[in-house]
Amino acid sequence: MIDILLATYNGERFLKQQIDSILAQSNQDWQLLIRDDNSSDSTVNIIKDYAGKYPQKVRLIEDKYGRLGTALNFGKLLEHAANDYVMFSDQDDIWLPDKISLTLNTMKDVEKLYPDKPILVHTDLKVVDEDLKTIADSLWSYCKMSPLDNSLNKIIYRNVATGCATMINRKAVEVSKPIPPEARVHDWWVALNVAKTGKIAHIPLPTVLYRQHTQNIIGAKRSGFASISALIRKLQEWPSRLSADYLMISKVYPKVKRSMLVLNDIRSTIVRRL
Secondary structure, eight states: OEEEEEEESSOTTTHHHHHHHHHTOSOOOEEEEEEEOOOSSSHHHHHHHHHHHOTTTEEEEOOSOOOOOHHHHHHHHHHHOOSSEEEEEOSSOEEOTTHHHHHHHHHHHHHHHSTTSOEEEEEEEEEEOTTOOEEESOHHHHTTOOTTOOSHHHHTTOOOOOGGGEEEEHHHHHHHOSOOTTOSSHHHHHHHHHHHHSEEEEEEEEEEEEEOOTTOSSOOOOSSOOOHHHHHHHHHHHHHHHHHHHHHHHHHOTTOOHHHHHHHHHHHHHHHHO
16 A cells, blocks of 8 residues: 655645546555645645545545645655555646556565665656646756766765655655654655665656646756846855755764765756756
């Protein structure tokens, strides 16, 4: 059985399409756990409607923690995950029909090789606009990401495992809990912890239509030269982002040096712009 964790916040615009794509999966051995982060739109009503129609498949997690932000929202969901495997879902994408079965098959193959290890399996994604028109057939190519950069000394500097394209096994869940306040993003936190003691595998096929729109929290950042305004904004945000990254990474790998994070960020930014 697979627990699919869906963190929502003001997601009424695309949420139905995402849930429908999960319901349409070829593998039906799953349950969908959803926690809403104090939405002010009709998101909760949509979730309750699906939970009423599909009570064996869709469950709304209700608590008193209020607004937590994306990483800790997923963190609370991870605490409720009790099954053998966990997948993460964003609220605005579309899952391709064989996403679960393809990822699970690879997960089981890797577990045969490393039966006692935390394991993470992730796939490529197809980048689309808000109307699902193709922007890029591969997120990895679009963002100049290499799925081979999955060792701890690489993941420290750049996460290549996108949360909505990821599956982890039970041992990976245990080494990733709890997701702390220092975690800037949940998928990077999970990837760091798995890379430290386990194995990360990838599938060179897209299993998600990764929707880009004006309200993306992270989204796909295209390689190449940015506009002047975007560059200025990036420079303004850079110190606080690097500080947040350092706080998160140092909880997993205390030996990390701030100076190395700075130098690597500069180097990788230059490479992605070429």
